[in-house]
Amino acid sequence: MRDFARSDSPAVQDQLDRLARLSVPDGRLGLDTIRALLGRLGDPHRRLPPVFHVAGTNGKGSTCAFLRAMLEAQGYAVHVTTSPHLVRYNERIRVAGELIGDARLAALLEEVLDVGEDLNPSFFEITIAAAFSEFARVPADACVVEVGLGGRFDATNVLGPEVLAACGIAALGIDHERFLLAPEEGAPPEPLSRIAFEKAGIAKQGVPLVTMAYGEAQHLAIAEQVERAGTVLRDEGRWWHWGHAAGNRIGYRDAKGAILLPQPGLPGVFQYANCALAVAMIRHQDRIDLPLAALKEGAAKATWPARLQRMSPGPLTGEREVWLDGGHNPSAGERIGEHFAGRRLHLVVGMLEAKNPAALTVPLGNGIASLTVVPVPGHDHHGSAAFGKSANAAADVSSALAGLPEDGLPVLISGSLYLAGEVLRLNGELPV
Template sequence: MPDHAHSSDPAVQAQLDRLAALSPGRDILGLERIAELCARLGNPQARLPRTFHVAGTNGKGSTCAYLRAILEAQGRRVHAYTSPHLVRFNERIRLAGQLIDDALLASLLEEVLDAANGLQASFFEVTTAAAFLAFARTPADDCIIEVGLGGRLDATNVIPAPAVCGIASLGIDHEAFLLAPEDGTPSPPAERIAWEKAGIVKAGAALATLAYPGPLARVIEARAEAVGVVPFVEGEAWSIEPAGDAFRWSSMDGTLPALLRPRMPGLHQMRNAGLAIAMLHLAPGAKPGPDAIAKGVSAAFWPARLQRLEPGTLTALVPPATEIWLDGAHNADAGAHLARFFANEPRRIHLVTGMLANKHPDAILAPLAQHLASVTVVPVPGHEHHDAKAFGRNAKAAASVEAALSSLDVDPANEIVLISGSLYLAGEVLRTNGELPD
């Protein structure tokens, strides 16, 4: 299923309509089409500045946000390519610190779509090529590339020589693509996922990772060894030491002098920040100093990742002082992160959820079960989604997030609201509440 995209700019929308008509589906993975498309465009992926390539099931977008914030605090100009967008397609491409403007975006998409004629390229392949073209033509010091899906066969993996690769949290997701039968791949699902993610590791690139269970760690180590790379692994080469809402980062080379206090809450975000610092520690060239690291960690923000909504159209539908949290969690790994964050929360949770039909409701329900006051299920606009029956007999249905919030009987002193289940739903929530990612 392609990512749906809309723009208020007619020129951009004309190109997004062309994008929406491209062939989606199982054939989306593979490097042949993106390689040919980039060749037709003069191979812009070979002319990028110092590049950081980040894979993972969850946390890769947040890791990219930490990388960018620290590098910008260092005074560097940074390109970034991330996905999916939440509200505006422009969010995917950040040029030297700024979201790409509509005029340039429309021009680039038109150029790439014209070059893709006859290739049967996918939505993501065209978008990736457009980002590479923009990055190659706009001066910057660094380039951050987030893997879209998997790693080994993801369109972003056409980049020839990243300076540093990073692998964030691993879990089961996108099974139809990443667990499709293929000779020569690991049989256990979790190991196959690790194997696919490790496919971004290339000779000459440094590699930083989180700590993983033994079988997964061995898969990644085998890939690294095959290309002559020594992994920089959490718990062995670097570590974080949590201290309340802050943490201290250490490596085999020493400890950063100050406690680091992330803006984004949760232990998993401390680990994502730690991974970003580890990647920067390995990068060739100028290193960010302790002040830049501290400033970047405290400034980094990635929307719809345990984001507390600000006053707006949606928050006005519940009693004053009600906390509404938004998170795009949609798989078991992300559900576990949510459960850890809310583990010591004394208040009950009213869950408002919408989940794509190819996801598993228990991924969110099971970890949060003991904390739930109610479950209200809403559609995910523009996508096939589960109905309320999939969430159990106590779940109720609502026609929209607005309707769900209006129906809740919330006691702000003893209860909170969590909206979760899909990044597409999260985008609708931010748009409706007037919180556009920038």
């Protein structure tokens, strides 16, 4: 299945069609291809403004959103690359605060695809090479870069100490097992420790690696990577701390002192931890100065589509209370379950065939008033049988919503970011 949307721009669509024809030898790992591709482009990854590099199983995108909001609150121009996109490929490349325009995107992709045609690059390698090329060309004050998959062998991991301000790791969980848990000599055998080992592969010499608090085995796996890289670990519980404060605020403290932050702009109790991680990354680096006022404003104003997003009234949702979340793994399911604890809801779910249906249904448990299963457009997906006898089937999200009773209960649409993108498109809420 392909990881990109259609474009209304014929010029962009021509390049997306070329991306669709890319293939990668099964099991290819390593950074040789992306380094060769970037080398042909003049090594733009060595000429970026200070970079905040974020890995993690869940929460890395939200942490990037907080970082961006905090930096922009100070008036800084910020480049951002995240994945996947929800509706338009353009969402992956934000240049000095604005999504890249169609004309520039078409020319940029054409250049990178032409240069790397004989290297057999992947979709993501082309995307990262394009993003870094544009980020090196357009002046800005900072970059925020989200890891795509894992960390150690991710295409973004070409970033070196000369551009990195701080690296960070958000929450850990089991996902992408085929790639991240493949047997390898010298890697931890325990699954979650192996995940930690892979994420910590982004550690670079002299660049602080800022992490959340994990179990002892995961901490040791990360510490091993930190020692190998020759850097310092700044982990929650040892170097920085946070907690819930009165008025739904965040209490944060580290060696620089204690501060109070407002309630995070992103809904969900788990976003407090992501916000605190962003603050810790900023306060444990010395490339960019950011005062408390910017941290506070960014914490309150951060936005991140399809992560427990309360949908606006629109052509798809009508006036109902509808929530959208692209969560699809057990860790995400737990966080969704925490948010809706004590509430009954109607669940509309579309999930890729490779994912576990119980990831959402178990955490929500008896709170599910009804369960309707829909296809994930353009992707192999689970049918209603995978969710049990009580699950209903609908042809699409519109039909699913139309079939729900008008009982005042909220609706949660979840299970896939691909489905989330379609929902946003249908409701006219395109990410900007």
